[in-house]
Amino acid sequence: MSATAGPRKRVLLAAPRGFCAGVDRAVATVERALDQYGVPIYVRKQIVHNKHVVQTLEKKGAIFVDKTEEVPEGSIMIFSAHGVAPAVHDEAERGKIATIDATCPLVTKVHNEAARFASEDYDILLIGQEGHDEVVGTMGVAPDRIHLVDDAQDVKSIRVRDESKVVWLSQTTLSVDEAMASVDQLKEHFPLLASPPSDDICYAAQNRQAAVRQIAPECDLLIVVGSKNSHNSTRLVEVGLEYGARAAHLVDSADEIDDAWLKTATVVGLTSGASVPEILIEGVLDWLSEHGYNSTETVRTATETQHFALPREFTRARTRTELLDPPRSKETSVSADTEV
Numbered sequence: 001m002s003a004t005a006g007p008r009k010r011v012l013l014a015a016p017r018g019f020c021a022g023v024d025r026a027v028a029t030v031e032r033a034l035d036q037y038g039v040p041i042y043v044r045k046q047i048v049h050n051k052h053v054v055q056t057l058e059k060k061g062a063i064f065v066d067k068t069e070e071v072p073e074g075s076i077m078i079f080s081a082h083g084v085a086p087a088v089h090d091e092a093e094r095g096k097i098a099t100i101d102a103t104c105p106l107v108t109k110v111h112n113e114a115a116r117f118a119s120e121d122y123d124i125l126l127i128g129q130e131g132h133d134e135v136v137g138t139m140g141v142a143p144d145r146i147h148l149v150d151d152a153q154d155v156k157s158i159r160v161r162d163e164s165k166v167v168w169l170s171q172t173t174l175s176v177d178e179a180m181a182s183v184d185q186l187k188e189h190f191p192l193l194a195s196p197p198s199d200d201i202c203y204a205a206q207n208r209q210a211a212v213r214q215i216a217p218e219c220d221l222l223i224v225v226g227s228k229n230s231h232n233s234t235r236l237v238e239v240g241l242e243y244g245a246r247a248a249h250l251v252d253s254a255d256e257i258d259d260a261w262l263k264t265a266t267v268v269g270l271t272s273g274a275s276v277p278e279i280l281i282e283g284v285l286d287w288l289s290e291h292g293y294n295s296t297e298t299v300r301t302a303t304e305t306q307h308f309a310l311p312r313e314f315t316r317a318r319t320r321t322e323l324l325d326p327p328r329s330k331e332t333s334v335s336a337d338t339e340v
């Protein structure tokens, strides 16, 4: 690239970005299972929604499956960070499969809220993306009580049993603005709609969105690193555009960046979704540097200290045999050890 005069090309690097505590725990759970129990280790669904992470774990020996039926009897299976319905725990038990639950504790919190409101006979309006693994898992906690709200049209067709006993919950990775807009719409139809004790959008999604909101007005182009099926990553693109980025694109890695996007871009914003390892951001920074963007300024809007402990199974069962044949009271409920 030419170094002739012109506006100085630079990169605004959002922080926080990349791995959140729930993803960190989920990835570490698979690695620890491979180390402690040896292969084969099955993982139900993508452990987190990132192609690079899944491929890296596959190379280490993890086997990813879509359904419990694909896992042979007497095997070890890990549940992904997005969580599963109680029926999936039952499937595993019936199939004599030992499980390790890598569900993010913040998703477990939503499951617990859903179970509590259902037991108090509420109808629950779950704001979230139809078909997303997290939403499927949460709906499975109380299938008779939960109504999905994916877009405004859904509101009109929802029938509840008692309009004075309706509460909303949400997927953890929505954008805050989007969730609140949906709540406002819901309240037009259900004026007595109750709110959960705290909103369910997790700290990591909120922090990554806040950092994007900060840099977006200056960005000619915003690059979000993340996979297409990563809900929190796609939301970062939308938040960027909403808050002033002239263009925004989601890429899995530097290979997917189109040179044409840079034609009119002096300031490039860069961030990544909560399931994205930092090595992919480094790849994009190298690529941008090769294209004349040699100055990088980090814009930090929060410092994260959240940490979640690994699932209890690792201390309860030191070996594969102990995990597969536990002494009596085998735990089948959702585990959610947390350390903050």
Ligand code: SF4
Pocket: 020, 021, 022, 023, 081, 104, 105, 106, 107, 172, 173, 202, 203, 204, 205, 232, 274
């Ligand atoms: Fe947990 Fe939030 Fe990370 Fe999802 S994005 S795994 S809810 S911390």
